[in-house]
Amino acid sequence: xxxxxxxxxRMTKQKRVILEVLKNTKSHPTADWVYDxxxxxxxxxxxxxxxxxxxxxxxxxxxxELSYGKGFSRFDGNAxxxxxxxxxxxxxxxxxxxPEFIEMEREVAKQMGVKVARHRLEFYGSCPDCMxx
Amino acid sequence: xxxxxxxxxRMTKQKRVILEVLKNTKSHPTADWVYDxxxxxxxxxxxxxxxxxxxxxxxxxxxxELSYGKGFSRFDGNAxxxxxxxxxxxxxxxxxxxPEFIEMEREVAKQMGVKVARHRLEFYGSCPDCMxx
DNA sequence: CTACCTGCAAACTTTTTGCAGCCCA
DNA sequence: TGGGCTGCAAAAAGTTTGCAGGTAG
Numbered sequence: 001x002x003x004x005x006x007x008x009x010r011m012t013k014q015k016r017v018i019l020e021v022l023k024n025t026k027s028h029p030t031a032d033w034v035y036d037x038x039x040x041x042x043x044x045x046x047x048x049x050x051x052x053x054x055x056x057x058x059x060x061x062x063x064x065e066l067s068y069g070k071g072f073s074r075f076d077g078n079a080x081x082x083x084x085x086x087x088x089x090x091x092x093x094x095x096x097x098x099p100e101f102i103e104m105e106r107e108v109a110k111q112m113g114v115k116v117a118r119h120r121l122e123f124y125g126s127c128p129d130c131m132x133x
Numbered sequence: 134x135x136x137x138x139x140x141x142x143r144m145t146k147q148k149r150v151i152l153e154v155l156k157n158t159k160s161h162p163t164a165d166w167v168y169d170x171x172x173x174x175x176x177x178x179x180x181x182x183x184x185x186x187x188x189x190x191x192x193x194x195x196x197x198e199l200s201y202g203k204g205f206s207r208f209d210g211n212a213x214x215x216x217x218x219x220x221x222x223x224x225x226x227x228x229x230x231x232p233e234f235i236e237m238e239r240e241v242a243k244q245m246g247v248k249v250a251r252h253r254l255e256f257y258g259s260c261p262d263c264m265x266x
Numbered sequence: 267c268t269a270c271c272t273g274c275a276a277a278c279t280t281t282t283t284g285c286a287g288c289c290c291a
Numbered sequence: 292t293g294g295g296c297t298g299c300a301a302a303a304a305g306t307t308t309g310c311a312g313g314t315a316g
Contacts, residue, residue, distance in 0.1 A: 125250040
């Protein structure tokens with residue numbers, strides 16, 4: 001992979017706009033959604049460039065990549081640690097403001113004899129708009 | 134999709150062997166690994182059949198599908214609720230025997246005004262064999 | 267018998283990559 | 292100026308699907 005460890009990243013128009021799009025949405029968009037949105041400002045940008053920059057931004061710690069089922073990722077312009085709630089009706093993904101549940105890591109480390117570096121926690125259910133069922 | 138709601142599932146040799154393979158491993162294999170393993174017993178089985186049956190077994194609640202990053206799923210012959218620990222060195226996935234942390238669901242439901250149906254929790258770090266670093 | 271299931275192969279989806287020219291630092 | 296970055300298009304990788312014949316119940 002290019003842009004490995006000791007490589008200096010450059011700022012380009014493409015990267016700036018991609019980051020802008022991600023920072024200005026609360027949705028947790030797919031690469032394709034970002035592509036569509038960015039094309040409004042840079043009509044001839046290619047999907048490959050979007051993917052390349054999403055990976056760079058992720059490596060730089062500017063954004064988060066959230067892998068959900070099968071073949072697709074979503075991206076989050078908010079890189080600080082937070083959990084997510086997915087509405088199983090409308091598909092919306094909401095940020096959760098709860099502080100991290102770190103005690104769980106200690107518990108698992110002790111019980112399994114492993115070293116826990118991090119965890120990922122996802123909640124699923126119905127969002128306020130979809131609770132009428 | 135075939136095999137929808139009211140459809141009766143049949144037991145076939147293929148499905149039986151696939152389930153056997155999954156119940157007899159503690160690894161959390163990919164579809165491809167299952168395919169290789171099953172081919173030792175049914176040499177001319179097709180990958181499509183493996184995928185079809187993995188989906189059926191998942192819908193029947195016999196196995197779990199675990200989606201990790203990018204383009205691939207892993208399957209777990211242990212369908213009872215449990216968390217997973219992934220070793221970031223060797224890639225091994227271990228089952229965690231901790232009871233479910235259900236209080237978190239209540240906490241999130243109250244704070245966000247949502248209805249939480251379930252959650253998924255994944256731990257990452259170093260397993261006992263890889264802790265020498 | 268008859269629906270469901272199978273093998274095969276082609277299609278699909280999402281993401282990655284090779285290349286030649288471009289442009290940021 | 293040089294080494295990363297770009298657009299384009301082709302390729303990868305994982306999964307799904309259409310079809311015609313096979314088989315469980």
